[in-house]
Amino acid sequence: MGNKLVIYNTLTRAKEEFKPQVEGKVGLYVCGPTVYSDSHLGHARPFITFDLLFRYLTFLGLKVRYVRNITDVGHLEDEVEGTGEDRIAKKARIEQLEPMEVVQKYMNSFHHNMDALNVLQPSIEPRASGHIIEQQQMIDSIVKNGYGYEANGSVYFDVEKYNQKFQYGKLSGRNLDDIKTNTRELEGQSEKKNSFDFALWKKASPEHIMRWPSKWSDGFPGWHLECSAMSTKYLGKQFDIHGGGMDLTFPHHECEIAQSTASLGEESVRYWMHNNMIKINGQKMARSLGNFITLEELFKGKHKILEQAYSPMTIRFFILQAHYRSTIDFSNEALKASGKGLERLMAAIKTLDELSPSEKSSIDFNPLKEKCFDALNDDLNSPIAIAHLFDGVKMTNLIKAGKEKISAEDLVELRSFFNSMVFDVLGFKEENNVETSGGEILAGTVELLLELRKNAKTNKDWGTADKIRDELNALGIELKDTKEGVDWNLK
RNA sequence: GGUCUCUUGGCCGAGUGGCUAGGCAGCGGUCUGCAAAACCGCGUACGGCGGUUCGAAUCCGCCAGAGACCUCCA
Numbered sequence: 001m002g003n004k005l006v007i008y009n010t011l012t013r014a015k016e017e018f019k020p021q022v023e024g025k026v027g028l029y030v031c032g033p034t035v036y037s038d039s040h041l042g043h044a045r046p047f048i049t050f051d052l053l054f055r056y057l058t059f060l061g062l063k064v065r066y067v068r069n070i071t072d073v074g075h076l077e078d079e080v081e082g083t084g085e086d087r088i089a090k091k092a093r094i095e096q097l098e099p100m101e102v103v104q105k106y107m108n109s110f111h112h113n114m115d116a117l118n119v120l121q122p123s124i125e126p127r128a129s130g131h132i133i134e135q136q137q138m139i140d141s142i143v144k145n146g147y148g149y150e151a152n153g154s155v156y157f158d159v160e161k162y163n164q165k166f167q168y169g170k171l172s173g174r175n176l177d178d179i180k181t182n183t184r185e186l187e188g189q190s191e192k193k194n195s196f197d198f199a200l201w202k203k204a205s206p207e208h209i210m211r212w213p214s215k216w217s218d219g220f221p222g223w224h225l226e227c228s229a230m231s232t233k234y235l236g237k238q239f240d241i242h243g244g245g246m247d248l249t250f251p252h253h254e255c256e257i258a259q260s261t262a263s264l265g266e267e268s269v270r271y272w273m274h275n276n277m278i279k280i281n282g283q284k285m286a287r288s289l290g291n292f293i294t295l296e297e298l299f300k301g302k303h304k305i306l307e308q309a310y311s312p313m314t315i316r317f318f319i320l321q322a323h324y325r326s327t328i329d330f331s332n333e334a335l336k337a338s339g340k341g342l343e344r345l346m347a348a349i350k351t352l353d354e355l356s357p358s359e360k361s362s363i364d365f366n367p368l369k370e371k372c373f374d375a376l377n378d379d380l381n382s383p384i385a386i387a388h389l390f391d392g393v394k395m396t397n398l399i400k401a402g403k404e405k406i407s408a409e410d411l412v413e414l415r416s417f418f419n420s421m422v423f424d425v426l427g428f429k430e431e432n433n434v435e436t437s438g439g440e441i442l443a444g445t446v447e448l449l450l451e452l453r454k455n456a457k458t459n460k461d462w463g464t465a466d467k468i469r470d471e472l473n474a475l476g477i478e479l480k481d482t483k484e485g486v487d488w489n490l491k
Numbered sequence: 492g493g494u495c496u497c498u499u500g501g502c503c504g505a506g507u508g509g510c511u512a513g514g515c516a517g518c519g520g521u522c523u524g525c526a527a528a529a530c531c532g533c534g535u536a537c538g539g540c541g542g543u544u545c546g547a548a549u550c551c552g553c554c555a556g557a558g559a560c561c562u563c564c565a
Contacts, residue, residue: 031565039565046565087563172560178493179561223563245565252564275565276496282557288564321514322504327497327558334503337515344514347529375505383505387513397530401521462524473527480528487528 010272027239034071035106040292068122116312128226147262151191153203153217172250224255314339348393357408
């Protein structure tokens with residue numbers, strides 16, 4: 001495991017060795033959710049991806065400060081109408097709720113979903129609404145440095161001016177000339193010097209209910225500002241890693257770079273990481289496209305295109321089985337495959353606990369360990385790491401079958417490796433076990449029935465034996481006749 | 492239209508100049524009163540056409556198809 005962690009930096013479009021700015025410590029910022037509706041499968045991807053990063057960095061012994069924001073001030077949604085209405089305000093009107101009530105509701109639901117997916121809580125989860133002052137201060141410094149201008153109560157970022165000294169578009173690989181020729185002219189933007197300028201502060205129209213006072217106007221902060229302001233506040237002027245979905249690269253992250261650079265005089269982020277999208281029917285899953293499935297629907301199997309429910313760990317496994325920079329295709333078949341695969345992996349961990357050691361090992365699993373870590377070190381290649389884990393699964397099963405042997409010492413090590421890799425780093429957890437979902441009463445009841453079935457079998461009363469098995473199966477309790485006895489589990 | 496990316500066996504997905512992941516499904520076997528489960532074994536696939544090379548799925552060119560960003564978006 002002496003190898004170095006290498007990550008793909010969107011900024012340079014290359015894999016680079018990761019060296020923290022301060023040895024032993026990492027500052028990590030990830031764009032969090034806008035809390036105005038339930039999270040869908042697509043949202044799970046970045047949070048699981050960067051959860052893996054968070055876990056792995058921690059596992060490597062680094063002290064990580066992980067900041068993931070909650071966007072709860074809403075941003076302009078409907079340009080076509082000409083008025084521009086706050087997304088959260090719009091939802092509030094529809095549901096007859098206070099805006100902050102909407103925020104609270106969906107923030108809670110987001111947290112529940114993340115807990116279910118075993119996504120660790122970030123070190124700091126700042127809310128945009130709680131950092132209006134910091135955002136205003138950042139606008140001040142941008143304006144003071146000459147890169148922002150006020151127009152009719154709103155403040156805009158002067159992209160052209162910025163581009164004279166810095167390079168606008170460096171992250172997404174564009175240059176301002178291209179942007180000039182390709183930016184759509186939108187209505188109601190006459191306040192701006194150029195159509196590609198973006199808002200730092202937006203004056204609120206009378207019907208806009210989410211608003212804060214400022215020296216420019218009663219309004220709300222611009223679309224990209226919160227991340228710049230909050231990352232600076234909690235991680236400093238310069239920090240190590242900024243993550244988010246690929247679709248945020250432009251304009252969101254591009255604007256963040258511009259804002260931070262314009263206000264601080266230097267770039268903030270050293271490594272930019274972007275996860276790819278989840279596709280459904282060949283197209284990206286997105287709220288705006290209406291082709292999304294919420295996590296809640298997935299967990300409950302409650303959506304027309306779902307053939308069954310898929311557990312949170314199945315979702316996690318599904319996502320981790322693809323590299324984070326590749327797209328993944330959603331399908332029932334793929335999710336079922338993930339569920340089965342995960343089951344097999346978890347079963348092997350149990351098997352590992354039951355193995356009895358021999359004097360000497362007949363196999364060497366050290367290469368396997370190394371390969372796993374090599375994979376993770378290579379830009380977080382979780383699918384490869386998982387593939388090697390399955391080699392370990394096979395070894396484990398062969399040992400159980402008596403075809404291979406393992407020494408006591410090796411067994412301890414193998415167990416510890418599997419536990420740290422599967423639970424600590426990849427972040428899987430047991431689900432559906434009796435302790436959590438059924439309780440002791442169920443366990444006792446099933447054991448009783450199993451005893452009756454055993455008696456029936458001894459008496460060759462197959463009718464009774466099969467009835468017990470089939471009825472239990474119908475109730476969702478699966479029996480497995482093994483050499484050692486009868487195992488059972490909830491389906 | 493501009494910029495960029497992708498196309499791998501039935502499905503999902505790694506890999507990226509020679510050693511040809513992994514999971515699921517399928518098939519065969521072991522186990523079993525039967526069944527299920529579990530376990531073991533089995534698959535030489537890389538869009539098309541050219542080129543470079545001793546050798547390409549992997550590099551280059553062209554063509555076809557799909558997608559992402561350019562507007563809120565994970």
